[in-house]
Amino acid sequence: MNNKFYTVCGITEISGKILLVRHTYGAAKDRILLPGGFVREGELPDKAVEREILEETGVAVKARSVFAVQFKTEQWCVVFEMDYIGGEPRSDGRENSEVLLLTAEEALSRADLTNLSRELIGAYIKRGTALGKSAYVPASSDVESYSLYEG
Numbered sequence: 001m002n003n004k005f006y007t008v009c010g011i012t013e014i015s016g017k018i019l020l021v022r023h024t025y026g027a028a029k030d031r032i033l034l035p036g037g038f039v040r041e042g043e044l045p046d047k048a049v050e051r052e053i054l055e056e057t058g059v060a061v062k063a064r065s066v067f068a069v070q071f072k073t074e075q076w077c078v079v080f081e082m083d084y085i086g087g088e089p090r091s092d093g094r095e096n097s098e099v100l101l102l103t104a105e106e107a108l109s110r111a112d113l114t115n116l117s118r119e120l121i122g123a124y125i126k127r128g129t130a131l132g133k134s135a136y137v138p139a140s141s142d143v144e145s146y147s148l149y150e151g
Helices: 045-057 104-108 115-125
Strands: 006-014 017-023 036-038 060-072 075-086 096-102 131-133
Touching: 006 045, 006 060, 006 115, 017 045, 017 104, 017 115, 036 045, 045 060, 045 075, 045 096, 060 115, 096 104, 104 115
Parallel strands: 006 075
Antiparallel strands: 006 017, 006 036, 017 096, 060 075, 060 131
């Protein structure tokens, strides 16, 4: 199922630079933004952001904490802070035409950065404590089907 209601994106730092993509379609066409996408049916948001970033950029990541949540009446987006695991950044050639690694300051100085990414990167620079992933998993569930992020 392709889901347009539940979305995710991630802030990934690699050697002090933030991973960004140049979008190829929709309202953000030709602009740069944080990589992410839709949550599939039956998929947890943290697994979705890990999958989306790998698919779009070739970079393996692990969700570390929830950084922000955006709610709109027609859609929500969970924004994660990511841990870089490995991989060489590259464009997927479909959803994005370019993968960029920019310092936060470089990204914020660009006119082609989307407004939401600008807001999130600005907040990331000033960040305090984010919500971290808990080790707790209820007995009625398992680690692959349950996630709790807490402060």
